[in-house]
Amino acid sequence: MRWSILLMLSATLIGSSTPIVKSSTDNPIAVGANFDDQSPNSVQSVQIFDPFTYFPLDQRLVKLNAISGGSDQIRARLVKADIFINNRQPKEAIAALNQLEQSYPLLADYILYKRAQAYTQLGDRQLANATWQALISQYPDSPASAEAMFAVGQNEQLLTKFPAHPRSQDLVLRLLSQNPNRVDLLLHLVTYFGDYKQIVPIADRLMASSTKLTADQWWSIAEVYYKNWEFTKAATAYSRATVNPITAYNYARSLQRSDQDATAIAAYNRVVQQFPQSPQAPRALIRLSQVASPQNAIAALDRLIANYPDTASEALAIKAEILQNKLGSPQAASVVRNQLLEQYGNSNEAGELRWRIAKGLAKSGQLAKAIAAVDNLIATSPNSLDAAEATFWAGKWANQMGDKTKAKNLFEFTIREHPDSYYAWRSATSLGWQVGNFTNVRYTAPAIAIPSERQSLPAGSAKLQELYILGLDRDARSQWLTELAGKKILTPKEVFTDGVLRVASLDNLAGIRALESLDWIDVPAAQKAEIPKLKQHPAYIRSLYPFHYWDSILKWSQERQLAPALVIALMRQESRFEAQIRSSAGAIGLMQVMPETGAWIASQKGVKSYNLDSPMDNINFGTWYLDYTHSRYGNNTMLAIASYNAGPGAVGSWVESRGIGDPDEFVNNIPYSETRDYVSKVLGNYWNYLRLYSPTIQQQINTLKH
Structure with a gap:
């Protein structure tokens, strides 16, 4: 009888005795194409909507109210409802949500979730509970139902069905406060919520327990320690973890970072022997050269040069330094440096070497030759890490020599080719742009126009994309975590998506670090090739430089x-x-x-x-x-x-x-x-x-x- 009443109440509050959920083909909210262009002849269609994310609240509401007609108006209603809920205006939220799911089936589950939140704020426990139950009944597989399960106390179902949802973390922490020794709950945290701020003591308790753990569980514990710089403990956990290229490398790296060099050397050698085709193998040889004796380091680098051409330039640069500074062989070092310039002239390492040569010439007063060395750098490795600094200084040297045209060309090159660098700013000031200089930046404030429109991310479901595009960032993050389900090894597309969603939901430290890691992560070549395209996505640079507060x-x-x-x-x-x-x-x-x-x-x-x-x-x-x-x-x-x-x-x-x-x-x-x-x-x-x-x-x- 009670369940029948709840169903009747549910039908009343959602505006229909039979919930209307149209098929995806009837959905007026068109889902954008995948980030990747699926065929060479297709035109990429990307979903774009402006939720006015960085605008003050009153301005957001004015702009959202001004939207009229089409799918954007439907979207705006859900965004307004979320704003009202976050500002504890439940009546306004309920009005905005009225029968919205009938025209917005893609997010019908989240509309029910918002409605339940609004009724809860209103203090109407009966309608709130009915809505929560309707959400669980109609959308049992939706992460929105995790919120409902948490609200109505379906604890076991929540942990089983949605183990990676943030509400599961809330529940696990609550249950642990009542029973701190439940190993199953401790394992749940390290498996799905390794970035929880107090996770290291949790891992410590598991390490100290007598419970027999699986190799995958040890892997989760090891990751917790590794990401929190607890390298001695990480090495112990990795030694018992699932064996793959990443865990083998991280084990060796943990040993090195905890000053266990002899054991680290053996571990790095095992990485190369067991996983010679992995991206971790050449990285292991680089690390091996850091801890081995000079002679053994040279041998490791020679193995790398012979077998891993993509990393050979880095190996040659290190080899030259060892020959020069540790073995006292400047002539041999010079031969290796010439090999670097001749065979890998467009590499970062070759650019760094050319920049060192140019600085040496400038220091001795040979400015013309120093500029010529930078010109050589530009011709051979214009995208190297040192190119921005080198071209800026070459511009300064050209100015000192009175060659204003040459200086202007070099400064413009720095801005054009390395626009994100500090030296692009120094070049802009040298060109007289109104961007402030060392003495007047505090008073330099050109008008800022903050874009907040969103477009589809490279990974995740259609529902995730829609939540993100609307600026419902906490919901998008919960949806994403549920879809990842504790996955340990992410592709670059997933790293990108994870980073953007973290920044959007104010987990900035981890989010920015994730996006920056795209510059150095060791992944298979096919995935590595995806990264330049990912970095062209507008969300990449905007997430690195957001407008919080x-x-x-x-x-x-x-x-x-x-x-x-x-x-x-x-x-x-x-x-x-x-x-x-x-x-x-x-x-x-x-x-x-x-x-x-x-x-x-x-x-x-x-x-x-x-x-x-x-x-x-x-x-x-x-x-x-x-x-x-x-x-x-x-x-x-x-x-x-x-x-x-x-x-x-x-x-x-x-x-x-x-x-x-x-x-x-x-x-x-x-x-x-x-x-x-x-x-x-x-x-x-x-x-x-x-x-x-x-x-x-x-x-x-x-x-x-x-």
Whole structure:
């Protein structure tokens, strides 16, 4: 009788006695094509919708209300409902959702989920429960049903059917608080939620238990330790884990990083012997050369050069250094370097060698020859990692020689070919672009236009794509985790998708790291070839440089007369937008304010109550301090940023001892390597925000393209 009543209530609240779910062919919300073009003659159709993700709430609602007609209006209703729920306006959410599933079958399960949330907020337990039960009944395989199972207490069903859903993590943690010794729950966490912040103590408890674990379970434990830099423990776990190229390599790497070099050497050799065709085999030989004796290192590198041509240039560069610095054979080293230039002239290593040659020539005053060496670098390895730095400095040298045309060409090359580099910014300033220089960045604030439209990601179901495109990021992330189901080895497409969804749902540290890993992950050649195309997807660069906390940044930047792009650039470097992060030194939050610095700032501001974990307070105090460091050094942004990292005392001593002189030389000669790197990265971030989101700067860059 009770179930019948619930079904009747369910029918009432969804607007039909028989739920209407059209087939996918009737769905007015067209699902975009896959990211990959499936045939050489097909035209790629990509789903695009603008959920106005970075706009303030009131502006989002105005824009969403302005959408009229077609599938975008249907989408806008669901987005508005989600906004209303997040702002505890359940009546408005229920109105927006009214009978929406009839015209939006692709997300009918999530519409029911939102409706149940709204009834829960409204305090109508009967309608909420009926909706949860209807969701489980009608969509038993949907991750949205995991939310329903959690809400109605179907614990066993939730853990069994949706083990990787975030609600399963919530449930496991709750059950562990009641019974901390349940090994099945501990295993559930390490298997599906290895990025849980307190996961290392969980792994420790499993290691200490007497329970017999499977090889795959040991693999999960090993991954937890490895990703958290617990390498001694990782080595122990990997020694018992499933054997494959990745676990074998990570075992050897864990041994090396825990200073067990002799055992690491044997382990790296086993990787090459057992998995000679894997991407990990050449990487193992590179690592072997780092821990073996010089003679054995040379032998390992020779094996690599002979068998793995894609990594041979790296091996030759290392071999030359060993011959030069460890074996005292400069002539042999020279032969190897010539081999590198002749056989692998377009490699990163060849570019690095040419740049070293050019710097040596410049240091001895032979600027014309130094520029010629850079010209050679451009001709042979224009995309090498050192090309941006080399061409910028060659432009400076050309200016010193009075060759303004040559300098302009070199600066333009840097911007055109390496637009994401710090040296592209330095080149733009050298060309007189209005992008700020070392002395006036704080006052340089060209208009920013923030795009928020979304288009399909390269991996994941049609439902996932739609949730992401709408900006329902937490739901998209839950859907994605459920689809991955704890998968340990991801393809580049999956790494990309995972990274984008993490950033979208404010898991920025891991998300940005995942996207950056596309530059160095060892994967099969076919997958490696996919990566350049993946990086052309708009979500790649926008996820690397997102606009989290932009409203607060604008507020405090304007109050302190600081360029907003500079503040967000510094925040990205300090915390990757993680509001609750702590540094090893104890710095807190988005702008990494030290507690004692926060107390001093509070005394200067006359503030008695503040919380550095609060994004608003943290940005308030961080921008105040950045303004202070600017005021200490005559608004010189280079010195202000260095001071933010190293402290005013250290920077003051550097300026006093040697002056500023050429600011580029000053940056290169900052005594603290961390601060030296910090200054270039913050200003590189600043440049990337301008070149990606300032229409004026974009237009200038576009004029340089062929």
